[in-house]
Amino acid sequence: MTVRASGAAGGPGEEGLGEVEAGARRLMGELGLRHLGASLFSLGWTFGFDRARRRPGCCRWRRGEVPLKRITLSKHFAAALGWAGMEAVMRHEIAHALDFETRGRSGHDDVWKAWALQCGAEPTRCYEGDEPAGAAAPYQGTCPSCGAVYPFYRRLKRPRACGACCDRYNGGRYAAAFRLVIRRR
Numbered sequence: 001m002t003v004r005a006s007g008a009a010g011g012p013g014e015e016g017l018g019e020v021e022a023g024a025r026r027l028m029g030e031l032g033l034r035h036l037g038a039s040l041f042s043l044g045w046t047f048g049f050d051r052a053r054r055r056p057g058c059c060r061w062r063r064g065e066v067p068l069k070r071i072t073l074s075k076h077f078a079a080a081l082g083w084a085g086m087e088a089v090m091r092h093e094i095a096h097a098l099d100f101e102t103r104g105r106s107g108h109d110d111v112w113k114a115w116a117l118q119c120g121a122e123p124t125r126c127y128e129g130d131e132p133a134g135a136a137a138p139y140q141g142t143c144p145s146c147g148a149v150y151p152f153y154r155r156l157k158r159p160r161a162c163g164a165c166c167d168r169y170n171g172g173r174y175a176a177a178f179r180l181v182i183r184r185r
Contacts, residue, residue, distance in 0.1 A: 017049065020078040024090045028071065031094050031119055040069075040097055049075040053137070053153055056081075057089040059096035059106070071097060091121035141180030145169075156182060 024047050032040035049072060050058065056077040062068040071093045078086050095115040099106035106112050113123035137151030143162035150160070165178040 014079050016082045017075065017078055019083045020073065020086050021047070021049075023083040023087060024071070024073060027087070027090050027094060028097075031091075031098065035098050035115075035118060036101055040071075040094070040101075043069070043101060045069040045071060045097055048072050049078060051075055052077075056086065057093045059093040059100075061097075061100050061106075063104075069097070069100075088121055091119045092116060095119045095121055136185065138185055139182055140185060141182050143178055144181060145178050150180060152182070 025041075028041060028045060028047060029039040032038055032043065032045075036043070044067065046069065048070065052058065052072075052074040053076050055074065057071070057073045060068055060070050060072070071090070073086055073089060073093075077089070095112060095118070096106040098119065099112045099115045103111065108123075108125040116123040137153050139152040139155060141150040141152060141156075141160060142148070143150075143165055145165045146162060148162055148164060150162075159176075160180045160182075161174050161176070161178040162180060166172060166175050169175065170178070
C-alpha cells in the first residue's frame with residue numbers, strides 16, 4: 001500500500017469524500033465479484049470512513065456471535081488525497097478482505113501479497129507520505145526532564161511519562177518525575 005503524498009495541502013477537501021466513497025464501493029463490488037463470484041457487500045462487508053490520522057485505511061474482521069467485516073478509509077487522508085490518492089489504499093484493504101474470505105485470516109504474508117497483486121495493489125504495508133493538513137495531533141506531551149515531545153490524538157485519561165527517561169533513569173518503570181506536561185495545541 002505504498003501511497004506517496006507530495007503534501008496534503010491542495011487536496012480535494014471534504015466535498016471529494018463522495019467520489020472516494022463511490023470509488024471504494026465500486027471496487028468492493030467489482031473485485032469481490034471477479035475473485036470470489038460475489039460482491040463483498042453480499043458477503044457481509046461494509047464500507048465507511050474513520051477518523052484515523054496516522055494510517056490511510058483499515059480492514060477489520062471478527063468471527064463469532066457478532067461478526068464484523070468492515071473496510072474503512074481515513075476521512076482526513078481521503079479529503080486530502082481524493083480518489084486518485086486513495087484508490088491504491090482501497091485495493092490494499094480489499095486484498096485483506098479477499099484473503100480473509102478465502103482462508104479466515106490475513107496479514108502481510110506471501111498469500112496476501114498474491115491477493116494484493118491480483119487486486120492491482122502494491123504488496124507492501126507502508127504509507128509513505130505526509131500527514132494530511134489538519135491531521136496534526138491536537139495534544140502534545142512534553143517531558144520536563146529531556147524536553148521530548150509526544151503527540152496525542154485524544155485527551156489522555158491517565159498520566160503518562162517519558163518512556164526514554166523512565167527507561168534510562170528508573171529501570172523502565174513509571175516515574176512521576178518524568179510525567180508529561182500535556183497541552184492542547
